[in-house]
Amino acid sequence: LPTLGVLALQGAFREHRRALEALGAVVREVRLPRDLTGLSGLIIPGGESTTIGKLMEDYALREPIHEFYRQGGAVWGTCAGAILLAKDIEDSQQPRLGLMNIRVRRNAFGRQVDSFATPLEVQGLDAPFEAVFIRAPVILSAAPGTEVLARHGEQIVLVRQGRLLASSFHPELTPDTRLHRLFLELARLDPRATV
Ligand code: GLN
Numbered sequence: 001l002p003t004l005g006v007l008a009l010q011g012a013f014r015e016h017r018r019a020l021e022a023l024g025a026v027v028r029e030v031r032l033p034r035d036l037t038g039l040s041g042l043i044i045p046g047g048e049s050t051t052i053g054k055l056m057e058d059y060a061l062r063e064p065i066h067e068f069y070r071q072g073g074a075v076w077g078t079c080a081g082a083i084l085l086a087k088d089i090e091d092s093q094q095p096r097l098g099l100m101n102i103r104v105r106r107n108a109f110g111r112q113v114d115s116f117a118t119p120l121e122v123q124g125l126d127a128p129f130e131a132v133f134i135r136a137p138v139i140l141s142a143a144p145g146t147e148v149l150a151r152h153g154e155q156i157v158l159v160r161q162g163r164l165l166a167s168s169f170h171p172e173l174t175p176d177t178r179l180h181r182l183f184l185e186l187a188r189l190d191p192r193a194t195v
Contacts, residue, residue, distance in 0.1 A: 011047020044081030
């Protein structure tokens with residue numbers, strides 16, 4: 001099995017670690033550029049995207065993560081992680097990875113529904129996925145070359161772009177490991193393969 005990394009600067013990285021280990025994967029917490037060596041995939045967890053983005057700059061991780069992706073690594077951002085993967089963050093200049101051709105809006109579900117759980121139809125899964133949203137972003141638009149895998153009502157909440165995956169919600173907070181399994185599959189893709 002491949003070794004997967006979880007960016008462990010801030011946020012819900014332990015829960016992702018547990019989900020990946022439940023699938024039998026070997027997991028490494030990533031805090032420094034050298035921790036990326038030999039990984040086939042990297043998860044950017046939920047948390048606070050401005051904090052994670054700033055720490056990513058402090059630890060000089062941005063360019064090494066880009067290089068990791070160019071060399072064939074898969075990257076999945078959940079919630080704050082999805083914000084960090086977006087090229088375009090509405091009304092924000094915050095530091096980011098900017099690997100995905102998506103535009104996001106932070107904290108998009110408003111105060112009264114700050115946090116909620118709801119079953120989602122996900123493309124490729126045969127039964128709904130119980131999705132936990134916590135002050136979640138929405139994906140306002142996904143450019144050509146990306147594939148929308150789930151919506152909540154009209155709003156896009158799961159997008160794939162080749163070996164990149166962005167989810168508004170937190171699949172690491174429920175016992176359902178189907179999306180972590182999907183990510184393991186992306187992490188084994190041929191680097192030259194496209195969507
Ligand atoms: N609201 C957070 C942000 O904008 C994301 C919340 C989360 O990751 N649960 O960074």
